[in-house]
Amino acid sequence: MPSLLPLLAMAVLSGATAPLNDPASAVDALMQDYAGHVPGASVLVLRDGEPLLRRGYGMADLEAGIAATPATNYRLASVTKQFTAASILLLAEDGALSLDDPVRRWLPSLPPAADAVTLRQLLSHTSGLVDYEDHVPAGFQGQLRDADVLRILEGQDRTYFTPGSEYRYSNSGYALLALVVGKASGRDFARFLHERIFQPLGMDHTVAHQDGIDTVSDRAYGHSRADGSASGDWTRTDQSQTSAVLGDGGIYSSIDDLARWDAALYDDRLLQLQSRALMFSPATPTGEPDVPHYGFGWRLNGDSAWHSGESIGFRNVIVRWPAQRLTVIVLSNRNEPEPYPLALAISKMFRAPAP
Template sequence: MRFAVLLVCCVLLASCAAAHSPNASVDSLMSRYEGDGPGASLLVVRDGVPLVRRGYGFADLENRVPATPQTDYRLASVSKQFTAAAILLLAQDGKLSLDDRARQWLPALPPAADAITIAQLLSHQGGLVDYEDVMPADTRVPLRDKDVLDLMSATDHLYFAPGTSYRYSNGGYAMLALIVEKASGKRFQDFLRERIFLPLGMIHTLAYVKEGPAVPHRAFGYSEENGHWVRTDQSMTSSVLGDGGIYASIDDMARWDAALYDDRLLSESSRAAAFTPKTRTDDPTVEYGYGWRITGDSVWHSGETIGFRNVIVRYPDRHLTVILLTNRNDPEPYRTALAIAHLYL
């Protein structure tokens, strides 16, 4: 009888601990992604060990394909850290300098852009006009990076003198992708694949172009309209690669995260350059490096596009990272990722 009582007590204590464990709290925080709607994939990793690695909801509603750790989401602006890394790799190779003028590589840029450097494009200090604001309203063929350059070339003014202010610029990162092509002699998607994805074992990650390989485990984007989920997977800017065209899974992003702690890809000086604040942003709590936002002890970046909302939050000193990729227009995942991170800090 005494043994039975002890056993019941142990079971109750274990159940109580499980109910208050970080993992149980994670599921509560992720409850909006459960069920029959579009979903999410979540990774929490510390010291290279996954603490949470799972999918919620569906990657493809029409075909009832569940979201998993292998699901590939369009990263949107989370892609910018890879574009920045490509530039830093070429600087390591001696193929370009961050102090080079952008027009040295892209002479089609307007004269007003003459003083903009590559470093200023990386940190959103170039002042380029937002290409989304100058693209024709009747655009029916999705833009590519070269089309963004054409729009820039016809817009001979800036928001401010280069290096004097900050304004987030998708067009600046499209220009960086074109500079990668000029300096490397390779298509941007091929350079990423050969120099970043394959060396790190990110075999299912790609900068997606319609005529190229298919996305292997593709999530499709959705937006909620009048209480129903509608597929909203692509827009007229979804084919621009440099600012947001990469698809990846949380499993492949774990390999990327691991590579940011050592020299296997970027040198110590290149990593320091990426993670060192270069400018304040329009949020007084956030600074910007090269492809990364910097807030206190964390470096992070979100990505939002039609039908997708994503974020990666890294705490390098704690060796803790939270990656949350979703294929829906709501909710915005940054605060959820922070709440999850705080369970493990």
């Protein structure tokens, strides 16, 4: 996005954090490449639970000419992980499981190499379990489900490292956590999410999507550049072989529903204080300079907690500054660019000056 690079660089790299006189117009300028008949985005800025900016840009469905709005539901991809983590924490509060349970207590078909792996390690990406994406059986047709991930891992009697000794981001771990939620709660993962998180919070249009079982209202469809270049035509790329795995990335939601989720992270309406503290406490160092720690479903970087979501045709991010009660959410139905720098640039327009 050449036209935006200078503005992005100024906003992100500048030491100034004073709000702009007309931040909405400045955000519109940042989002200009999402406007028009192109795959779009929805953007939300919240302070103290109130929307400071709430916008849709471009198209949710390019082929049908349906515009993106604040109610548009995007595939969250790995932003889903915070909901998977919350599900495990809710069950821990219920006494249905312990974070230090061996995963094989709940999924005994895993091989002996997983003996030492705990739920806590799955949550913090320190299990060392192999990446299921690298071991999809040759000739596998259709889409993988969470149960397929378990079957793949049943044949991998090894780990990348001694469980608990290192950090390695793992979609495998979160797919297994979804299955643990099902075992410990006695209901499937999608139903648990609906009954224990989405319905109580009024996230009425959010769903862990299962094709043929539910529908996604106001759905955004993912797109990528046809030739992989910055100037190619857009083509629909909405689903991949792994898009139906729920625990690591299968939720669809909107900025309006995510505002309700954000609000619940400040008080006891969903999770107890101790559980929220665990979510946002540094569970493990990552060794990554830009994201020094990981909690449970959240990347932690100084005064902010955030997570991105990357899937074929979708790029999303939620960034929270709890001390300022400020949150920026950017959901998009295109394969590029990554929205984290964009969210930081937007935040600069609304954040209070540094003391």
